Amino acid sequence: xxxxxxxxxxxxxxxxxxxxxxxxxxxxxIGITAIVALLSVTQGLQATITDDLNQGLxxxxxxxxxxxxxxxxDSGFSIGIGSSSDxxxxxLYNNYTxxxxxxxxxxxxxxxxxxxxxxxxxxxxxxSVTIYGVDYATYAExxxxxxxxxxxxxxxxxxxxxxxxxxxxxxxxNGTRFIVPGDEINLLxxxxxxxxxxxxxxxxQVSGVLDTVGGFGMGGPSDTGVYIPLSSAESxxxxxxxxxxxxxxxxxxxxxxxxxxSLIREHFENQVLVISAxxxxxxxxxIISTIELFLGGIAAISLLVAGVSIMNIMIVSLIxxxxxxxxxxxxxxxxxxxxxxxxxEAVIIGLIGSIIGIIGGWVLAHGVSWVLSSGLLTGNSGGFxxxxxxxxxxxxxxxxFGIGVTVVFALYPxxxxxxxxxxxxxxxx
Amino acid sequence: MTAIIEAVDLRKTYMMGKVxxxxxxxxxxxxxxxxxxxxxxxxxxxxxxxxxxxxxxxxPTSGVMRIDGVNVSKLNDARLSVLRLKIxxxxxxxxxxxxxxxxxxxELAMSIADMDASRCSRRAVKxxxxxxxxxxxxxxxxxxxxxxQQRVAIARALANNPKFLLLDEPTGNVDSKTANEIMAxxxxxxxxxxxxxxxxxxxxxxxxxxxxxxxxxxxKIQSDVVN
Ligand SMILES: Nc1ncnc2c1ncn2[C@@H]1O[C@H](COP(=O)(O)OP(=O)(O)OP(=O)(O)O)[C@@H](O)[C@H]1O
Ligand SMILES: [Mg+2]
Numbered sequence: 238x239x240x241x242x243x244x245x246x247x248x249x250x251x252x253x254x255x256x257x258x259x260x261x262x263x264x265x266x267i268g269i270t271a272i273v274a275l276l277s278v279t280q281g282l283q284a285t286i287t288d289d290l291n292q293g294l295x296x297x298x299x300x301x302x303x304x305x306x307x308x309x310x311d312s313g314f315s316i317g318i319g320s321s322s323d324x325x326x327x328x329l330y331n332n333y334t335x336x337x338x339x340x341x342x343x344x345x346x347x348x349x350x351x352x353x354x355x356x357x358x359x360x361x362x363x364x365s366v367t368i369y370g371v372d373y374a375t376y377a378e379x380x381x382x383x384x385x386x387x388x389x390x391x392x393x394x395x396x397x398x399x400x401x402x403x404x405x406x407x408x409x410x411n412g413t414r415f416i417v418p419g420d421e422i423n424l425l426x427x428x429x430x431x432x433x434x435x436x437x438x439x440x441x442q443v444s445g446v447l448d449t450v451g452g453f454g455m456g457g458p459s460d461t462g463v464y465i466p467l468s469s470a471e472s473x474x475x476x477x478x479x480x481x482x483x484x485x486x487x488x489x490x491x492x493x494x495x496x497x498x499s500l501i502r503e504h505f506e507n508q509v510l511v512i513s514a515x516x517x518x519x520x521x522x523x524i525i526s527t528i529e530l531f532l533g534g535i536a537a538i539s540l541l542v543a544g545v546s547i548m549n550i551m552i553v554s555l556i557x558x559x560x561x562x563x564x565x566x567x568x569x570x571x572x573x574x575x576x577x578x579x580x581x582e583a584v585i586i587g588l589i590g591s592i593i594g595i596i597g598g599w600v601l602a603h604g605v606s607w608v609l610s611s612g613l614l615t616g617n618s619g620g621f622x623x624x625x626x627x628x629x630x631x632x633x634x635x636x637x638f639g640i641g642v643t644v645v646f647a648l649y650p651x652x653x654x655x656x657x658x659x660x661x662x663x664x665x666x
Numbered sequence: 667m668t669a670i671i672e673a674v675d676l677r678k679t680y681m682m683g684k685v686x687x688x689x690x691x692x693x694x695x696x697x698x699x700x701x702x703x704x705x706x707x708x709x710x711x712x713x714x715x716x717x718x719x720x721x722x723x724x725x726p727t728s729g730v731m732r733i734d735g736v737n738v739s740k741l742n743d744a745r746l747s748v749l750r751l752k753i754x755x756x757x758x759x760x761x762x763x764x765x766x767x768x769x770x771x772x773e774l775a776m777s778i779a780d781m782d783a784s785r786c787s788r789r790a791v792k793x794x795x796x797x798x799x800x801x802x803x804x805x806x807x808x809x810x811x812x813x814x815q816q817r818v819a820i821a822r823a824l825a826n827n828p829k830f831l832l833l834d835e836p837t838g839n840v841d842s843k844t845a846n847e848i849m850a851x852x853x854x855x856x857x858x859x860x861x862x863x864x865x866x867x868x869x870x871x872x873x874x875x876x877x878x879x880x881x882x883x884x885x886k887i888q889s890d891v892v893n
Contacts, residue, residue: 238777238778238780239777239780242777242783246774249765249766250765253765560761561763563761564761564762564763565774565778566747566750567721567723567750567755567757567761568750568751568774568775568778568822569747569748569749569750569751569752569775569778569779569826570747570778571743571744571747572743572744572747573744574778658724659723659724659750660718660723660724663723663757663761
């Protein structure tokens with residue numbers, strides 16, 4: 238029997254049992270919806286994070302932080318904010334930048350960053366921020382995102398100058414500015430180096446507000462950061478040890494990154510961590526793929542449930558159609574063709590279910606990302622925008638899974654149908 | 667003349683749980699091309715069992731069933747299918763596929779034999795016209811009378827130009843007028859088209875139309891006479 242005829246025969250059987258077929262298709266569609274929504278959200282998440290990391294830590298820069306790298310690997314890292322020395326007492330100092338630059342011709346610049354968690358207080362706003370001490374001129378050279386959207390970033394700032402991130406000025410990101418250039422604000426931070434710890438504060442004057450950066454700001458400009466001159470930070474925080482030194486390189490190839498990284502580690506006798514954008518991304522990617530695997534497993538179980546119900550329905554349909562199978566075989570149909578007819582039904586159901594599921598998953602993914610970005614869940618202004626990604630791979634995986642599961646679960650019923658003896662099948666009422 | 671069917675000491679034993687039921691107990695006969703045979707016998711005498719063996723729908727427990735010189739017991743599943751394509755079988759209970767129209771039922775038999783769609787369609791129309799169902803081709807079995815369904819079944823059995831036609835009580839479920847029409851059709855097929863026919867019936871009068879009558883009793887051939 239020709240393939241077209243096999244398929245059209247399968248299709249006529251599906252049409253006959255519309256309601257039951259619809260339920261089976263629904264089962265497949267739900268499973269595929271879950272898988273597609275999940276994959277496209279996590280892939281979107283990965284793309285967003287990768288994007289954000291590229292904003293915060295460009296591919297041609299390294300972050301040097303105090304800390305020992307354990308077995309000497311550069312994949313494990315921790316980011317200790319506000320602790321300018323590690324447990325061994327080693328500190329990075331602001332004036333180490335020139336030593337670092339002279340280590341290799343591949344290094345184009347180095348900038349020290351001091352940071353502390355703190356608060357901003359003004360007449361209208363009180364919120365937590367990260368206070369950074371940086372040299373405005375060199376910092377702006379490294380990060381193209383360190384530009385003022387309003388006000389200015391002075392090259393020779395006064396001691397009480399401050400530049401603020403866009404979310405500090407406009408926390409809801411809706412155009413309502415609580416702090417504008419020219420305002421006086423109060424910065425507060427906790428001095429953990431003295432005992433007992435004390436809250437310290439100072440009054441500074443806003444000179445500029447940064448353009449919205451987005452992203453996480455790994456060392457780079459952040460929307461929730463406030464930036465004071467490095468010299469002010471030294472005197473406010475009472476130390477000239479920095480939290481990180483950002484090193485820029487001539488190029489982004491792995492060989493350069495690796496050789497410069499080990500030069501820096503050796504120079505500081507393995508008392509520093511050197512983090513590259515690459516390493517961060519691979520850690521993030523591995524975290525995301527773990528999440529993906531876990532959620533994917535749950536989605537796969539739902540598909541498995543659909544598979545079992547397909548098997549159940551196929552067995553019922555087989556029993557109902559025993560006589561029909563007897564007729565087909567008596568007319569000279571080969572066992573293989575009977576098998577193909579039943580598998581054909583499964584393929585059609587799997588295909589329709591998968592297509593519905595892919596569309597459903599796409600819609601669901603957009604729903605989820607809308608809920609996330611609207612901040613309904615977190616309850617505050619800070620939504621997290623993910624753009625779901627429906628890659629050809631996701632579509633392909635969904636189709637393979639949807640059709641694969643239905644076919645696998647239809648195999649046994651289809652096989653037993655094909656093995657029926659015509660006389661026995663014809664006697665069946 | 668060469669035999670198209672040759673049965674040698676056929677035996678068929680069914681197991682009803684642990685109890686063996688001997689449906690056929692040593693049946694031998696030959697059928698030549700162009701024959702028209704009526705098989706008579708009381709209920710349970712093994713007529714349908716024998717017809718199933720001739721139709722290659724089942725294999726004997728022992729003995730040899732040769733169709734066109736080929737021992738059916740020796741054929742594998744795929745070869746049996748090919749053999750069945752060449753046998754026209756009309757069942758006691760019609761056995762049409764309910765969701766398909768009369769025409770589609772006839773076409774199905776041909777598409778199983780790999781005939782292309784347009785030829786299937788043309789031949790189905792021709793066959794249904796021969797059996798007098800030209801006006802009813804689009805109807806589903808449930809929308810047809812018993813006699814009409816029987817005629818669709820005959821058209822389907824003829825679809826692949828079978829070597830011979832097997833009919834299991836073709837007039838068992840219809841009134842006497844329709845029975846006469848069907849018998850006239852079968853008679854014509856044998857006489858004019860040269861189709862060999864083996865027909866199981868209870869009706870002594872219809873059996874009189876056949877060239878030869880086989881009487882079955884208790885799993886054996888009691889008599890085999892040329893009319
Ligand atoms: N599949 C089977 N399993 C068990 N016993 C069977 C089976 N098929 C037939 N038999 C038995 O074999 C015997 C012959 O049956 P068969 O159907 O050949 O009779 P028949 O002559 O066609 O009768 P009828 O005129 O009623 O159709 C009967 O006793 C029947 O009960
Ligand atoms: Mg019978």
